[in-house]
Amino acid sequence: MEKKIIYxxxxxxxxxxxxxxxxxxxxxxxxxxxxxxxxQLVKIADIGLYEKGVTVKILPENIVYIGIKxxxxxxxxxxxIKNNKIIKELLYEKKSKQIRxxxxxxxxxDPESMEDYIAAGGYKALVKVxxxxxxxxxxxxxxxxxxxGRGGAGYPTWMKWNFARGxxxxxxxxxxxxxxxxxxxxxxxxxxxxxxxxxxxxxIIAGYTIGSSKGFFYIRAEYxxxxxxxxxxxxxxxxxGLLGSNILGSNFNFELEIRLGAGAFVCGEETAxxxxxxxxxxxxxxxxxxxxxxxxWDKPTIIxxxxxxxxxxxxxxxxxxxxxxxxxxxxxxxxxxxxxGKVKNSGLVEVPMGITLRExxxxxxxxxxxxxxxxxxxxGGPSGGVIPREFLDTPVDYENLGKLGSIMGSGGMIAIxxxxxxxxxxxxxxxxxxxxxxxxxxxxxxGGYQLLRILEKISEGNGELExxxxxxxxxxxxxxxxxxxxxxxxxxxxxSTIKYFEEEYRQHIVNKRCLAGKxxxxxxxxxxxxxxxxxxxxMKNCPSNAILGSREAxxxxxxxKCIKCGxxxxxxxxxAVMKE
Amino acid sequence: MxxxxxxxIEKVDPAKKDIGKNWIKVGMSTCGVAAGAGEVYLALxxxxxxxxxxxxxxxxxxxxxxxxxxxxxxxxxxxxKVLYGRVTKDVAITILERHVRNKKLxxxxxxxxx
Ligand SMILES: Cc1cc2nc3c(=O)[nH]c(=O)nc-3n(C[C@H](O)[C@H](O)[C@H](O)COP(=O)(O)O)c2cc1C
Ligand code: SF4
Ligand code: SF4
Numbered sequence: 188m189e190k191k192i193i194y195x196x197x198x199x200x201x202x203x204x205x206x207x208x209x210x211x212x213x214x215x216x217x218x219x220x221x222x223x224x225x226x227q228l229v230k231i232a233d234i235g236l237y238e239k240g241v242t243v244k245i246l247p248e249n250i251v252y253i254g255i256k257x258x259x260x261x262x263x264x265x266x267x268i269k270n271n272k273i274i275k276e277l278l279y280e281k282k283s284k285q286i287r288x289x290x291x292x293x294x295x296x297d298p299e300s301m302e303d304y305i306a307a308g309g310y311k312a313l314v315k316v317x318x319x320x321x322x323x324x325x326x327x328x329x330x331x332x333x334x335x336g337r338g339g340a341g342y343p344t345w346m347k348w349n350f351a352r353g354x355x356x357x358x359x360x361x362x363x364x365x366x367x368x369x370x371x372x373x374x375x376x377x378x379x380x381x382x383x384x385x386x387x388x389x390x391i392i393a394g395y396t397i398g399s400s401k402g403f404f405y406i407r408a409e410y411x412x413x414x415x416x417x418x419x420x421x422x423x424x425x426x427x428g429l430l431g432s433n434i435l436g437s438n439f440n441f442e443l444e445i446r447l448g449a450g451a452f453v454c455g456e457e458t459a460x461x462x463x464x465x466x467x468x469x470x471x472x473x474x475x476x477x478x479x480x481x482x483x484w485d486k487p488t489i490i491x492x493x494x495x496x497x498x499x500x501x502x503x504x505x506x507x508x509x510x511x512x513x514x515x516x517x518x519x520x521x522x523x524x525x526x527x528g529k530v531k532n533s534g535l536v537e538v539p540m541g542i543t544l545r546e547x548x549x550x551x552x553x554x555x556x557x558x559x560x561x562x563x564x565x566x567g568g569p570s571g572g573v574i575p576r577e578f579l580d581t582p583v584d585y586e587n588l589g590k591l592g593s594i595m596g597s598g599g600m601i602a603i604x605x606x607x608x609x610x611x612x613x614x615x616x617x618x619x620x621x622x623x624x625x626x627x628x629x630x631x632x633x634g635g636y637q638l639l640r641i642l643e644k645i646s647e648g649n650g651e652l653e654x655x656x657x658x659x660x661x662x663x664x665x666x667x668x669x670x671x672x673x674x675x676x677x678x679x680x681x682x683s684t685i686k687y688f689e690e691e692y693r694q695h696i697v698n699k700r701c702l703a704g705k706x707x708x709x710x711x712x713x714x715x716x717x718x719x720x721x722x723x724x725x726m727k728n729c730p731s732n733a734i735l736g737s738r739e740a741x742x743x744x745x746x747x748k749c750i751k752c753g754x755x756x757x758x759x760x761x762x763a764v765m766k767e
Numbered sequence: 768m769x770x771x772x773x774x775x776i777e778k779v780d781p782a783k784k785d786i787g788k789n790w791i792k793v794g795m796s797t798c799g800v801a802a803g804a805g806e807v808y809l810a811l812x813x814x815x816x817x818x819x820x821x822x823x824x825x826x827x828x829x830x831x832x833x834x835x836x837x838x839x840x841x842x843x844x845x846x847x848k849v850l851y852g853r854v855t856k857d858v859a860i861t862i863l864e865r866h867v868r869n870k871k872l873x874x875x876x877x878x879x880x881x
Contacts, residue, residue, distance in 0.1 A: 192847060192872065194879060231877035232852060233835070244879060246847045294794055294830030294838070305771075308781035314773045373798075380796040381828020412797050428770035435773050532880075534833035 293381030331507030333519035338492030361402035366455035369568030375493035379413035389496030452623035471671035514540035518584035528601035567596025570676035572683025608705035620677035631674025718763035725755035802836035
């Protein structure tokens with residue numbers, strides 16, 4: 188018999204881990220059947236499934252069984268291990284919800300080795316473009332693919348490139364936007380660090396298509412490793428003749444250079460970014476003219492996001508139609524999200540457009556930490572909004588998220604549970620935008636500050652109902668009158684939290700309570716005698732000796748001494764501590 | 768470096784990509800490095816030499832499971848390709864001894880996530 192491996196994992200998180208019991212059951216059974224030498228039993232840390240009971244995976248066949256009970260063990264050994272028969276009742280047909288297209292190489296190749304990239308099929312798209320495609324063919328493929336910009340707005344990439352291509356100018360520029368300023372987002376950094384050549388290849392193809400011979404990487408200086416790896420990639424490509432004159436024997440010339448950003452959020456906005464490369468102060472200016480007409484040094488320029496460019500090689504290699512076979516009607520391909528917040532497996536995920544939020548959070552992310560209740564999902568960072576749990580089954584694409592009052596944004600996705608306060612969240616994002624506003628135009632400079640003051644007032648317990656209207660009015664004015672996207676979208680977090688969670692605002696304003704316990708002035712901790720099992724854990728963990736009582740009498744909190752740290756709330760296993 | 772030609776790139780068949788039968792890859796992007804991947808990488812290099820464990824040790828980017836960093840992927844002939852998470856220096860040494868040398872997988876560190 189061929190050697191086998193059995194992975195074991197208890198995927199239920201609510202109860203005690205049963206895996207050691209099952210490990211013993213399996214090893215006894217293997218010993219009894221004399222198979223112990225042929226089979227390795229391995230307890231593993233994560234099997235990619237959640238809340239499916241005790242789960243095993245049998246290798247090399249990749250058979251997954253879920254919901255295993257004690258008396259299934261014998262059967263599994265007898266039928267599957269010994270006789271290679273599949274047990275239908277236990278079988279789980281695991282479909283991976285993730286698709287690795289942009290992240291295909293990330294984590295698999297050595298990002299500092301061009302040979303590795305080429306060995307994985309890299310630069311084949313460039314060869315294809317230079318040998319058999321005219322610029323208009325590239326545009327056609329892009330159009331067929333339906334690729335839209337991944338930097339936030341979702342503008343069709345082919346249109347942008349086509350405008351620039353049609354401009355009559357000796358000089359044109361390609362810029363890669365690697366500014367990535369949204370708190371919580373790091374997709375672009377991972378691509379630049381993990382697969383820099385894919386972005387280079389995308390840029391070279393962009394240069395060929397629009398007729399440009401010079402491109403810039405704009406990367407924030409806070410990403411030193413990304414800068415280092417991109418520089419290495421540029422040097423390697425230049426040495427191999429993939430950059431420079433007569434690339435791969437064609438008559439196309441292209442050069443690349445890195446420009447560092449100083450880390451201002453507004454410099455990710457395309458007109459501010461261009462000003463910054465020109466050596467001017469990084470402030471936006473009105474569009475039109477759009478950069479594709481009049482951009483860097485007044486020449487036609489395309490600016491694309493890192494992920495947009497990283498999509499280009501596989502799009503060209505596989506063809507636009509193949510690219511378009513993934514996704515929804517108006518949003519094609521995959522999207523990389525940085526999944527963070529109260530989710531068990533935070534990290535980068537790449538999913539097909541059209542996947543539901545629920546699948547991302549629960550099937551990929553493993554659900555909410557501590558099995559708490561999910562309250563909402565934030566997408567799009569400081570320019571986005573919250574989506575309440577009622578809409579968890581919404582397919583993720585540009586249109587749907589927009590309809591719900593949020594945006595796809597660049598790919599930040601934050602899970603929010605019942606311990607998060609949405610007033611506090613809105614305040615956090617607004618504070619960020621107020622700090623990052625360049626101050627050039629009044630609606631953003633003054634409006635943002637006023638919004639923040641009102642939110643602070645509400646979270647301190649001094650809110651009035653009239654404030655809700657004021658928030659809406661100022662938000663509206665900022666959306667309509669700000670010069671750039673920062674100001675236009677800064678109020679989105681406020682708008683959408685009021686839209687879906689007005690009740691929570693009212694709790695703060697009318698009842699002077701923050702039930703999530705984030706707004707310190709508005710929360711009071713209390714121990715419920717009915718639920719308290721008198722274990723005394725809370726008393727031991729209170730840093731301020733605010734819990735009085737004994738194992739006989741039970742416990743109470745002295746509001747005078749309580750510093751509202753929440754330690755007792757977190758530690759109590761019986762949910763006997765409540766916030767009110 | 769000599770200049771590449773179109774042919775050099777065209778002739779590559781990624782399906783046949785073979786980067787050696789026995790290798791270890793350490794995720795060395797910012798998330799990995801912040802979680803201690805640098806130390807793990809060095810430990811693997813030094814200890815494999817010291818202990819005479821023959822294996823090719825390489826760097827790679829982030830696979831995405833950032834909450835499980837540092838991530839170390841191990842491919843040894845005769846065993847499935849395995850992704851270990853939350854690897855420390857000690858775990859790295861155990862990987863060399865137990866997994867690479869003795870062909871036994873480690874308990875409690877495997878992440879089967881893709
Ligand atoms: C305040 C602000 C910040 C932005 N930051 C970024 C950023 O960090 N990265 C990015 O790609 N786009 C950013 N954008 C969007 C860019 O202006 C531009 O639309 C994008 O780079 C276009 O690329 P795409 O078509 O590939 O999405 C930002 C926009 C605004 C208004
Ligand atoms: S909206 Fe804000 S960031 Fe944008 S130009 Fe006006 S002040 Fe500056
Ligand atoms: S909230 Fe903190 S300070 Fe207050 S009673 Fe609980 S543990 Fe003590």
